[in-house]
Amino acid sequence: MTLATLNLGPALEPALVSGHPWIYRNHLPRHRLNSGDWVRLEAGRAVSHGLYDAEGAIAVRLFARDAVPDTDLLRRRVREALALRAPLTERTDTDAYRLLHGEGDFLPAIVADRYGRFAAVKAYADSVTRLLPTVARELGSALGLKGVALRGADGLEPLWGELPPPEVSVTENGLRFHADLRRGQKTGLFLDQRDNRALIRELAAGRRVLNLFSYTGGFSVYALAGGAELAVSVDVADAAVREADRAVADNGLEPARHRAVAADVFDFLPQLEQRDERYDLVILDPPSLARSADQRRRAQRAYLKLNRAAFGAVAPGGLLATASCTAQVSPEAFQRLVAEAARSAGVRAQLIAERGQPRDHPVPSSFPEGRYLKFLVYRVLPA
Numbered sequence: 001m002t003l004a005t006l007n008l009g010p011a012l013e014p015a016l017v018s019g020h021p022w023i024y025r026n027h028l029p030r031h032r033l034n035s036g037d038w039v040r041l042e043a044g045r046a047v048s049h050g051l052y053d054a055e056g057a058i059a060v061r062l063f064a065r066d067a068v069p070d071t072d073l074l075r076r077r078v079r080e081a082l083a084l085r086a087p088l089t090e091r092t093d094t095d096a097y098r099l100l101h102g103e104g105d106f107l108p109a110i111v112a113d114r115y116g117r118f119a120a121v122k123a124y125a126d127s128v129t130r131l132l133p134t135v136a137r138e139l140g141s142a143l144g145l146k147g148v149a150l151r152g153a154d155g156l157e158p159l160w161g162e163l164p165p166p167e168v169s170v171t172e173n174g175l176r177f178h179a180d181l182r183r184g185q186k187t188g189l190f191l192d193q194r195d196n197r198a199l200i201r202e203l204a205a206g207r208r209v210l211n212l213f214s215y216t217g218g219f220s221v222y223a224l225a226g227g228a229e230l231a232v233s234v235d236v237a238d239a240a241v242r243e244a245d246r247a248v249a250d251n252g253l254e255p256a257r258h259r260a261v262a263a264d265v266f267d268f269l270p271q272l273e274q275r276d277e278r279y280d281l282v283i284l285d286p287p288s289l290a291r292s293a294d295q296r297r298r299a300q301r302a303y304l305k306l307n308r309a310a311f312g313a314v315a316p317g318g319l320l321a322t323a324s325c326t327a328q329v330s331p332e333a334f335q336r337l338v339a340e341a342a343r344s345a346g347v348r349a350q351l352i353a354e355r356g357q358p359r360d361h362p363v364p365s366s367f368p369e370g371r372y373l374k375f376l377v378y379r380v381l382p383a
């Protein structure tokens, strides 16, 4: 079959040359492509090859300059990604981490996370589904996994080897967690906060900790393992906070030092204020608050509101660890928002740690928006 070629016009030459992996729909000329078709794009003297999707703002995800990628190229990309994870693969205290980070590993829209002897794959575009059998086989055989499965809306489908059990027990920095690969958020756990959770373990000794948007209690377990006096996990997902209780017990930590609260944080924070209840360490890790650039303003307002209230919930001299996983809010913009929140909460805040995503979530130089995770720790003092 001949490969369709579309000419984007010379204005898009710098975009194609930059290596940025996306072409937006409004930049495509008229065409007769179907979802999942390979297409050769030209712009001035630049050329690239990608997969077309009929849905969504991104029309083409680019994979390779010279030709449509063959099996060898795909396998090479997977092996390059695994080489970056080699230090993690060798660790005995951690067996849950990201294996493929989509655009970050030059495999747009393809994410794969390791959970012990299994991997869960997610496809963020229909077009890439055709590449998954090759990718899964390479992952499974290179790592000696038992099985690699695709996580879809209806649970898991096998891609290679055995289907994972309903729940996989994993170790992260020596702590135990259960991942529900079928129904859990993301592919089961939020693996991108692994290093930041370790930082919280270092900072938590003797503190009363409030973990807002806790999911299955990762930060709470680390805080208690680090010697926190108490950890309160708050998440709107009832099943997640119940799982947090279980994770505390599984790690041999005293259940009495943990409180699980199923609540909407936007309702919970004003109640704390009314009761004048304060904590020595508040962790704020909301879900992504904008899916597209037009939602950015709304996200900024929500960050401002949440961070203002979170600053208010920190006892004098305590810490606020505040995160943002919204790609549309840059690290610089997030710091400005948090500074504004501190001002409006009437506190002095000192930035004492500035972190982001771990090395299994890499950011290509041609894809700066891949730097989505921000994690800032402030000491909070009265005005």
Ligand SMILES: C[S@@+](CC[C@H](N)C(=O)[O-])C[C@H]1O[C@@H](n2cnc3c(N)ncnc32)[C@H](O)[C@@H]1O
Pocket: 185, 189, 190, 193, 213, 214, 215, 216, 217, 218, 219, 234, 235, 236, 237, 240, 263, 264, 265, 266, 285, 286, 287, 288, 325
């Ligand atoms: C980024 S995740 C938190 C990950 C977690 N810190 C961890 O380390 O695993 C965001 C969480 O916010 C929860 N959530 C979303 N909206 C919420 C709301 N309005 N109130 C409370 N929790 C909410 C989701 O259920 C999800 O567990």
